[in-house]
Amino acid sequence: MTDTTATAPQVRKIPAPAINNESKPFWEAAKEGRFLIKRCVACNEPHWYPRVLCPFCFGETKWEESPGEGVIYTYSVMHRTPTGPYAIGYVTLNEGPAVLTNFVDCDLSALKIGQKVKVKFQETEGGPPVPVFSPV
């Protein structure tokens, strides 16, 4: 768990994620600090965000734990916000899928496309922690 309050006086609070029956296992694992993705048992393709049926072939999918490593595909730092700047972007995981996320615990002005990042979990307002990424 990351202590975000230690690094910046004002940090955008992340709301509790909406959870449904399909996504529940992901969030149970997130509480244990484990980052899960889904992979199709028929075509073997991983995908994001997790679905019960593969978005590429409609095959059955299974959860697998990912080290959550990848590179920044793109990002944008939001400046016009009451809680201070924050960075949103996509990470291309080493497994392949691109994941929408926030970049945290880093100098936002130094973010670069292609930069290596790794997942960590950040607390939310009353929900399970959510995956965010930091440069390695």
Add this chain to the structure above:
Amino acid sequence: MSIKGKAYIGGVFEHPIRLATDQSTAQLHAECAKGALEDAGLTKDDIDGYFCAGDAPGFGAMSMADYMGLKLRHMDSTETGGSSYVLHVGHAAEAIAAGKCSVALITLAGRPRSMRPGGGGGGRPGAAPSDVPEAGFESIYGGSTHNTYGMCAMRHMYEYGTTSEQLAWIKVAASHHAQWNEHAMLRDVVTVEDVLNSPLIADPLHRLDCCVVSDGGGAVIVVSPEIAKSLKRPLVKVIGSAEAPKGPNGGRNLDLTFSGAAWTGPPAFAEAGITPQDIKYASIYDSFTITVLMQLEDLGFCKKGEGGKFVADGNLISGVGKLPFNTDGGGLCNNHPTNRGGITKVIEAVRQLRGEAHPKVQVPGCDLALAHGTGGSLGTRHGAATLIMERE
């Protein structure tokens, strides 16, 4: 079956209001409908098809149909954000071609400017309902239109060397047009430096890369060929349309440097039997400058990656450049009613084809025009719609 020549634009109306503190949303829809009927020379009882999207208050098309007292035999509330109304023209043409209606009304209206709390912030409030499939994995990250379009601009710059100066030219061109529009929210002509010196909102987009937030609305009436020819209006014929959604596709091979226009442009041009080089005027959805640049590339007005060069040096300014665009000032300067610019894109294209645009921006001999919409978010999922029209 093709819709080419099966339907015409009978009437259009853009509400002049930009701040509607004393009106209701339903009222604005009805005022727009009335304005378009008057423009066409039709009456309310002539309407037998109605099209609306998520901005229409109530339950699909039903609430507004009842509010306006419409007796219908066809309705369609396809929702693709700001592109909905471009798409609706294509759907209306299909319905008319199939004999399902003969006078189709499309309305858009809303009051985001007068209704927004505090007037600030781009973030969407709270988390979406839990059964929106992507909600739990996306809405938590503070995605807004600004920063999700910013992500597209950032990647486009990385891959193709596109610059903020080039993006700024799009705003400069829009401002040159808006100076002649008495209803435009921003009528001052701006320079590239003005855009670059405006505050950074979401990297790499500055405030002047963003469209306005306005109340207001518009309406379009699509009619059968027989009815079109009975009206005392210039004949504007629908000759091509196409639509497509684009999303992150399970995260596989994510490519934010192109939009759904890459999938809707080619079939729309094929249906119309023309090429991008034949287009005399283009209404290009301009929620942000980057939106315009990517759509121009994707529609084939220039090669992929060369949009920056294409838009520079006034190439989009009427009377100056090769492709006059958004001669009403567009969403960037004139109006982006209820955060959905699709209907104003259709309306200005119709004005150009009729020869009814402002004389300072009217394209001489404008016989072929395109309107393209991008609704939703370019950085996550969006609906694309292309419409091609011809002056007969």
